[in-house]
Amino acid sequence: MRINEGFELRKVCDENVIVAYGRKNIDFSKVISMNDSAAYMWNAVVGKDFTYQELADLLRKEYDIDAQTALNDASEMAEKWKGLGLVSD
Numbered sequence: 001m002r003i004n005e006g007f008e009l010r011k012v013c014d015e016n017v018i019v020a021y022g023r024k025n026i027d028f029s030k031v032i033s034m035n036d037s038a039a040y041m042w043n044a045v046v047g048k049d050f051t052y053q054e055l056a057d058l059l060r061k062e063y064d065i066d067a068q069t070a071l072n073d074a075s076e077m078a079e080k081w082k083g084l085g086l087v088s089d
Helices: 036-045 052-062 067-083
Strands: 007-012 015-020 032-034
Touching: 007 036, 015 036, 032 036, 036 052, 036 067, 052 067
Parallel strands: none
Antiparallel strands: 007 015, 015 032
16 A cells, blocks of 8 residues: 555644645545544655555554554554545555
8 A cells, every 4th residue: 555645644733634735636625634643654654655564563663552453453544544545555
């Protein structure tokens, strides 16, 4: 997977918010906010190809959670990102 071009994570009023830019995303009218763990994963993989497992490894590195919980959480988040058009395979 990879984060699609034209999306950037910014801090707005102490909230992590995805901002769309560029012609490709001109019709993108959603406001997407991320919690701190999602923002941590996003910032770690910007500009890189990544897998569910790599996201899970990031979570385990940052938080005290078991491997299966990390993989479940990372997979769920990546699928949400896909559903919103933020990332692609």
